[in-house]
Amino acid sequence: MAKCDACGREENMPYQCRHCGGTYCGDHRLPENHSCPGLENWNDPDGVFDSGFDDTVDGSGGGGWGSSTAESNGIASRLGINTGPGGILGYFRGNVTYLFLGIIWAVFLIEHIVLFTLGEAAFRALFVISPANPEYVWTWVTSIFSHAPLSLFHIGGNSIVIFFFGRIVERYVGSRDFALLFLGSGVLAGLGQIAIQAYQGNPAGALGASGAALAIMGVLTVLNPNLKVYLYFLLPVPIWVITIGYAGLSALGIVGGVGGGIAHVAHAVGLALGLLYGQRVKDKLSAPGQLQLGGGMGRGPGGPGGPGGRGPF
Structure with missing residues (x-):
């Protein structure tokens, strides 16, 4: 039933x-x-669904770059990038979740190559956002896609959340807005973490997609707080319970120092940004009532309950 x-x-x-x-x-x-929220984005008379990367679709609806002609003033058009169905970005419409997951695992491999060939200094300079070198602006982004070396638990936990929750959020908000949410929350989570570390005199730095993953979970919590999630693939619980649990762990980590080696501030910032974004879009969107392993008939995609949460970030 x-x-x-x-x-x-x-x-x-x-x-x-x-x-x-x-x-x-x-x-x-x-x-x-x-x-159906998809009806609001069905603006192309030729049947091209606008998920946020297509300049050829009327931008008066949600999710487009803001143009319906080849002479549009969209960012991508001004850069000469074809975002239509046959363009380079057209291949990623509706698949940004998978794109980001692919980048995460590719970067994980590159991390180890750099670490074992160029050494830890090069690794930190390329992949770790650090209070000692906040001017390394590339690490604001690369740190989101990087994870603790030799830690499959860290990258695996985040990948599970992004895979199961990310594709749902992308489906509802569109590929462009999902990309902005993921990158924006990841950057701000990292900056928040190193700001606290700088105040504490801690030079450790941070890396990982946990801030972005928790932002995704925060959005779903607002859209449907009673969304049933199978925690650890077995225990059915509403998503709001998991969210409160992670919020509580983050608060204990920030105030009481519980869980050393975990970027609690980054988790808290990411979750807060997701909740705020969810409040912003909740009147326009709806979410499925349940997540279930195997995607049972009519119940939406399946998945576990939350980020792995361990590792530096």
């Missing part, structure tokens, strides 16, 4: 909307019958 996201009716044979991923009964299975 599954519950219709529109009317709450229990259905033995529910329908899943391919545009928003929601679960619906026969009366609400059509996008126009459940106020």
